Structures are given as C-alpha cells and as structure tokens.
Amino acid sequence: MKGLPPVLITAIVLVAGFAICAMQFPNIASTRVVGNLLTDNAFLGIVATGMTFVIISGGIDLSVGSVIGFTTVFVALAIERWGVPPLVAFMAILALSAAFGAAMGAVIHVFDLPPFIVTLAGMFLARGASFLLSTESVPITAPVYSTVSDFALRMPGGGRLTAIAIIMLVIVIGGALLLHLTRFGANVYALGGSRTTASLMGVAVGKMTIKIYMLSSLLAGIAGIVFSFYTSAGYSLSAVGVELDSIAAVVIGGTLLTGGQGSVIGTFLGVLIQGMIQTYINFDGTLSSWWTKIATGVLLFAFIALQQGLVALARRPVAKSAGAAS
Amino acid sequence: MTALLPRRGLAQILALIVILAVDRVVSPQFFDLRLQDGRLFGSLIDVLNRGTPVALLSLGMVLVIATRGIDLSVGAVMAICGAIAASLADSHGLPVVLAAALGAGLVCGLWNGFLVAVLGMQPIVATLILMVAGRGIAQLITEGRIVTFSSPDLVWLGNGSVLGLPVPVVIALGMLILTGAVVRGSALGLLIEATGGNARASELAGVGTRAMILAVYVWCGVCAALAGVIAAADIMGADANNAGLWLELDAILAVVIGGTSLFGGRFSLVLAVLGALIIQTMNTGILLSGYPPEFNLLVKAVVVLAVLLLQSPKFSGLAGIAARLRRTKA
Numbered sequence: 083m084k085g086l087p088p089v090l091i092t093a094i095v096l097v098a099g100f101a102i103c104a105m106q107f108p109n110i111a112s113t114r115v116v117g118n119l120l121t122d123n124a125f126l127g128i129v130a131t132g133m134t135f136v137i138i139s140g141g142i143d144l145s146v147g148s149v150i151g152f153t154t155v156f157v158a159l160a161i162e163r164w165g166v167p168p169l170v171a172f173m174a175i176l177a178l179s180a181a182f183g184a185a186m187g188a189v190i191h192v193f194d195l196p197p198f199i200v201t202l203a204g205m206f207l208a209r210g211a212s213f214l215l216s217t218e219s220v221p222i223t224a225p226v227y228s229t230v231s232d233f234a235l236r237m238p239g240g241g242r243l244t245a246i247a248i249i250m251l252v253i254v255i256g257g258a259l260l261l262h263l264t265r266f267g268a269n270v271y272a273l274g275g276s277r278t279t280a281s282l283m284g285v286a287v288g289k290m291t292i293k294i295y296m297l298s299s300l301l302a303g304i305a306g307i308v309f310s311f312y313t314s315a316g317y318s319l320s321a322v323g324v325e326l327d328s329i330a331a332v333v334i335g336g337t338l339l340t341g342g343q344g345s346v347i348g349t350f351l352g353v354l355i356q357g358m359i360q361t362y363i364n365f366d367g368t369l370s371s372w373w374t375k376i377a378t379g380v381l382l383f384a385f386i387a388l389q390q391g392l393v394a395l396a397r398r399p400v401a402k403s404a405g406a407a408s
Numbered sequence: 409m410t411a412l413l414p415r416r417g418l419a420q421i422l423a424l425i426v427i428l429a430v431d432r433v434v435s436p437q438f439f440d441l442r443l444q445d446g447r448l449f450g451s452l453i454d455v456l457n458r459g460t461p462v463a464l465l466s467l468g469m470v471l472v473i474a475t476r477g478i479d480l481s482v483g484a485v486m487a488i489c490g491a492i493a494a495s496l497a498d499s500h501g502l503p504v505v506l507a508a509a510l511g512a513g514l515v516c517g518l519w520n521g522f523l524v525a526v527l528g529m530q531p532i533v534a535t536l537i538l539m540v541a542g543r544g545i546a547q548l549i550t551e552g553r554i555v556t557f558s559s560p561d562l563v564w565l566g567n568g569s570v571l572g573l574p575v576p577v578v579i580a581l582g583m584l585i586l587t588g589a590v591v592r593g594s595a596l597g598l599l600i601e602a603t604g605g606n607a608r609a610s611e612l613a614g615v616g617t618r619a620m621i622l623a624v625y626v627w628c629g630v631c632a633a634l635a636g637v638i639a640a641a642d643i644m645g646a647d648a649n650n651a652g653l654w655l656e657l658d659a660i661l662a663v664v665i666g667g668t669s670l671f672g673g674r675f676s677l678v679l680a681v682l683g684a685l686i687i688q689t690m691n692t693g694i695l696l697s698g699y700p701p702e703f704n705l706l707v708k709a710v711v712v713l714a715v716l717l718l719q720s721p722k723f724s725g726l727a728g729i730a731a732r733l734r735r736t737k738a
Binding site (some may be wrong): 190193200202203206207210211217329333339372373374375379390 | 476527528529530532533534536537538539540541542543544545547548552648649657660664671700702703704705706707708709710712713716717
C-alpha cells in the first residue's frame with residue numbers, strides 16, 4: 083500500500099475544498115461544473131499521468147509542455163496544409179514523440195546525466211522545432227474535430243462528459259493499472275527507491291529509463307492531440323509552463339519527488355484540486371487569475387513539507403544520511 | 409584575477425572567439441564601435457548590455473550550483489523585484505527603491521535557503537515553489553497591469569552610461585569583482601565547494617554547511633533582484649508575466665557552459681559570466697543574421713547537449729567522481 087497516507091490527505095483536501103466551494107457557491111456542486119472541470123483539465127491529467135511515472139522513477143521531465151506545443155502545431159499543419167488524414171497524422175506524431183522521449187531516456191542513461199538538464203535541452207528542442215514549423219496559430223477545420231468536440235455523454239443534472247474527458251479518464255485508469263499491477267510498474271518503483279539496488283535485483287535499468295521517458299513523451303503527445311481537440315487549433319506557444327503544473331499536480335497528489343513512492347490516482351486528485359482552485363476563482367469573479375499560482379504554490383509547499391515530515395519519521399532509525407535529501 | 413580564471417577556461421574562450429568570428433561573417437559591422445554622446449555604441453556593447461541580466465543571474469546561480477543545489481526561482485524573483493522597483497520608482501528616491509527591491513530579493517533567497525538548508529528539501533523542489541508562486545506574487549504587486557514609471561534615476565540604471573559603458577554592464581562588472589573578491593579573497597569559496605563536494609564530510613570537518621547553503625541562496629536572490637531592477641529600468645516598466653521568463657534556464661545554461669559541474673564541488677565565476685556572454689553572442693548573432701529569433705531555442709538545445717556530452721566522459725573517467733555520481737542517484 084505504497085503512498086496511501088499522502089493520497090488520503092490529498093483526497094481529504096479535495097473533498098474539504100470542494101465542500102467549502104460548494105457552501106459559498108452552491109452551483110459548483112453540479113455535474114455541469116464537474117464535467118467542465120474534467121474537460122478543461124483533460125490534457126493536464128494525461129500529461130501528469132506520464133509525469134507520475136517519471137517522478138516515481140526518481141527523474142523529472144521538463145519537456146512535456148513543449149511536446150504538447152509541438153504536437154498541436156504538427157497535427158494542425160499535417161491536417162490543414164499537408165492534407166494528411168487526421169488518423170495518420172495522430173499516428174505519426176505519437177511515434178515521433180515516443181521516439182523523442184526514448185532518445186532523452188537513452189541520453190540520460192548512457193551518459194549518466196541529470197534528467198533535469200537533459201529534459202531541459204529537450205524542452206528547448208521541442209519548443210524551437212514547433213516555432214520552426216509555424217509561429218502563428220493554425221486553425222483546424224477537419225470534420226473529425228467537430229465530431230469529437232460535439233460528442234459528449236449526458237450526465238444526470240445536465241453535465242456533459244466530453245470525449246476528451248473520457249480519453250483522460252481512460253488514460254488515468256490505464257496508467258494506474260500499469261503502475262500498480264504490472265512488472266513494469268514495480269520496476270518503476272524499484273528504480274526510484276534505489277537505482278543501484280534495482281540494478282542488482284536484475285532490473286534492466288537502461289531499458290527501463292528509456293521506456294519511462296518514452297511513456298512520458300508519448301502521453302505528452304496524446305495530451306497535445308487532446309489539447310488540439312480542446313482549442314481546435316495548433317499554436318507553437320500553447321501549453322507553456324504545463325510541465326510545472328503537472329509536476330505540481332504530481333506532488334500535491336502525494337508522490338515523493340525523490341522517487342520511490344506515489345500513485346496515479348493521487349496525481350489525478352492533484353489535477354482536480356488545481357482545477358477546483360481555478361473554478362473557484364472563476365466563480366468568485368473578483369479574484370484575479372494570478373491567485374491560482376499563489377494558491378498552487380502554497381499547496382505545493384504544504385504537501386512537500388508534509389512529505390518531508392513523513393520521510394523524516396520513516397527514516398529516523400536509519401540516521402540522517404546525506405543521500406536522503408539529494 | 410588569475411585566481412578567478414583557472415586553466416580550464418580555454419574551451420569557453422575559444423568557443424566565444426569562434427562565435428564572435430561567425431557573427432563577424434554574418435554581420436560585417438559586428439566589431440564597429442562608435443562614441444556618441446559620451447557613450448559607446450555597437451553590436452559588441454549591445455551583447456554586453458543585453459547579456460547583463462543573465463550574467464548577474466549566473467553569478468548567483470554558480471554559487472548555488474557549487475553547493476550541489478539549483479535555484480529555479482530566479483526568473484520569478486526578477487519579476488517580483490522589478491515589480492517592486494517599478495511601483496515605488498515615482499514616489500520614492502532611488503535608495504529606497506533599490507533597498508526595497510534588493511531587500512525583497514534577499515527575503516526570497518532566505519526563503520529558498522531556509523527550505524533547502526533547514527528543512528532539508530531537494531533544491532529543485534524547494535525553489536519550484538517560489539517559481540510557481542513568485543509570478544503570482546509579482547502580479548499581485550502590479551495588480552495585473554504593466555506598471556510604468558518615469559523616474560530618471562531608475563531609468564539611468566537601465567539606460568545611462570558610465571565612462572562610455574552602459575550602466576548595467578558596469579553594475580555586472582562590479583558585482584563580478586565584488587563576488588570574486590568575497591568568495592576567492594577569503595576561504596568562503598573553498599568552504600562553498602567543500603559543501604557541494606560532500607556536505608556530510610564538510611559538516612564533520614567543521615564547515616558550517618547550513619550557513620553556507622543559506623548564504624548562497626541569499627546571494628542568488630540578491631543577484632536576481634538586481635537583474636530584475638535592471639530589466640525593469642531597461643524597459644521603464646515591470647511586466648509581471650514576462651520579466652525574467654525562462655531566464656532561470658539561461659542562467660543554468662550559462663553556468664553549465666562555464667564548465668561548473670551540476671554535481672557541485674567546484675565553480676568559476678568568470679567562466680559562468682563568460683557562459684552568459686556566449687549565450688548572448690549567439691542570440692545577437694542569430695538576430696543579425698536575419699534568421700527568425702525562433703532559431704535561438706534550437707541552437708541553445710544543441711549547445712546544451714554538446715556541452716553536456718563533452719563534460720560526461722570526464723565524469724565517468726574519474727572513478728572517484730563517478731562513484732559520487734552513483735551515490736547521488738541512489
């Protein structure tokens with residue numbers, strides 16, 4: 083039952099926060115608002131799922147926002163300018179982003195470099211490449227897009243569960259199953275717990291590192307496609323800073339940033355908390371959007387401080403080793 | 409100065425010369441300088457002037473990285489301090505404005521240092537908090553507007569000149585000499601490197617590692633504050649959304665180009681500033697060549713990768729350092 087207590091705390095924060103919001107604005111507690119919340123944060127949920135794997139394995143992926151941006155531009159140009167059928171364009175971009183992630187993972191492993199700086203280079207590379215493709219917003223008019231945008235399951239109370247929200251939920255569930263029930267997931271935890279131990283236990287560290295970053299970039303690619311459904315356009319500056327939002331969601335969801343502990347469900351709750359803050363601010367009307375950032379920062383601090391306390395408690399008998407903090 | 413410039417600076421100097429030569433090919437007037445109204449003008453001066461914010465940031469960042477830390481919040485701190493300076497500029501004198509802005513930077517640094525040194529958080533995580541929240545705080549100060557000012561004193565800080573050189577360049581040079589004198593003129597630099605090399609061993613040897621870590625984050629905050637004030641003075645306004653955006657990455661890049669290891673333990677102030685100049689020379693060169701500025705990011709990515717790959721065999725070659733690396737990962 084790895085990481086259960088932090089997840090419970092996240093869940094309590096979410097429920098309590100939602101209750102406070104609902105008390106102040108009774109209309110928040112409707113399926114309409116919840117449906118919109120899921121739709122608005124669909125891409126974040128997808129990308130944060132991938133980030134969870136990376137962070138649990140002890141790494142970090144700063145390139146995801148840029149990969150989303152690149153994906154939207156690539157898909158828009160492929161469909162609108164180059165006349166590629168949408169499905170082919172989707173397949174191509176997913177293959178491309180998976181290869182991109184695999185390359186980053188390979189560089190991290192082979193050259194033994196900090197993931198932080200390698201994915202930083204990846205972030206520059208992907209953003210620069212999307213600028214090269216096009217610097218202007220390219221609207222997408224393909225019929226698939228209107229079909230997908232119009233599709234929605236009706237929920238009781240008039241809410242709409244849109245196609246992109248469904249995609250997000252499927253990926254979150256799939257990610258949770260992959261992380262908690264498969265050998266791959268167990269290896270991710272092992273890698274985050276201790277790379278040396280994992281390698282001694284027979285985990286193919288190199289292959290795992292490549293696969294983990296491949297998964298993260300692949301999910302970023304899917305998030306990019308979802309983002310293009312959401313905005314019906316491709317724009318090279320879209321999703322700037324999403325890497326921070328998704329890291330914040332992962333941390334608020336109770337995943338340990340040093341790796342080894344965490345869960346996809348917690349990340350999903352973290353995404354919902356961020357969405358809830360945004361919704362509250364929208365409902366209030368007098369608060370400006372920058373309060374979202376401050377509130378996220380405060381939550382981030384609270385959860386990291388909490389983790390720090392829990393880790394200190396758990397490791398007390400082992401004495402304070404210098405390696406624990408780094 | 410010889411103490412500041414170790415032998416390993418050769419690669420960086422060569423790189424700068426090569427890039428300058430490429431710039432000269434791209435734009436034949438690149439080395440032209442002319443004196444006008446008691447101030448030098450020309451592409452070279454432009455490189456120095458525009459490179460100032462990143463150079464200042466890298467001065468603080470290099471010390472943080474030397475302790476095996478990282479400060480992601482410098483861009484946000486720039487935005488906060490620029491916002492403070494801009495909102496006070498027209499109602500208060502320059503000393504008050506500077507004191508308030510630098511004080512804010514100091515407090516930001518103290519916060520980061522507290523999280524890392526006292527609470528023992530990972531530096532990336534600890535400074536991520538201020539990186540996310542800081543821009544919100546800056547917007548709180550400017551109330552979401554772009555605050556403009558016309559105080560001639562503050563504008564002089566961004567656009568004036570001393571002895572023909574732009575004021576920002578003089579400030580950066582002064583900060584480099586000051587920082588160098590403090591950390592290399594005393595044992596402080598050595599203690600900082602010891603902290604980054606092996607915090608536990610240094611602690612046992614009697615180094616006040618907590619105080620060292622606290623001090624470098626505070627200094628990083630102050631440098632970022634100065635960069636923020638200069639950036640605001642340059643455009644005569646503070647834009648909480650865009651001031652210092654992504655500059656933390658440029659600063660880290662400058663430090664890495666300067667040959668300082670991300671694993672701590674050694675650093676060079678001069679080479680970090682040289683790294684900042686290399687980045688700016690590339691940026692200016694790309695602009696002058698008529699390529700779209702979007703190429704900047706691609707070129708930067710390629711440069712980061714190249715520098716990292718060049719550095720990496722050195723790491724794996726030295727068994728001692730390699731063992732330390734593995735322990736970091738564990």
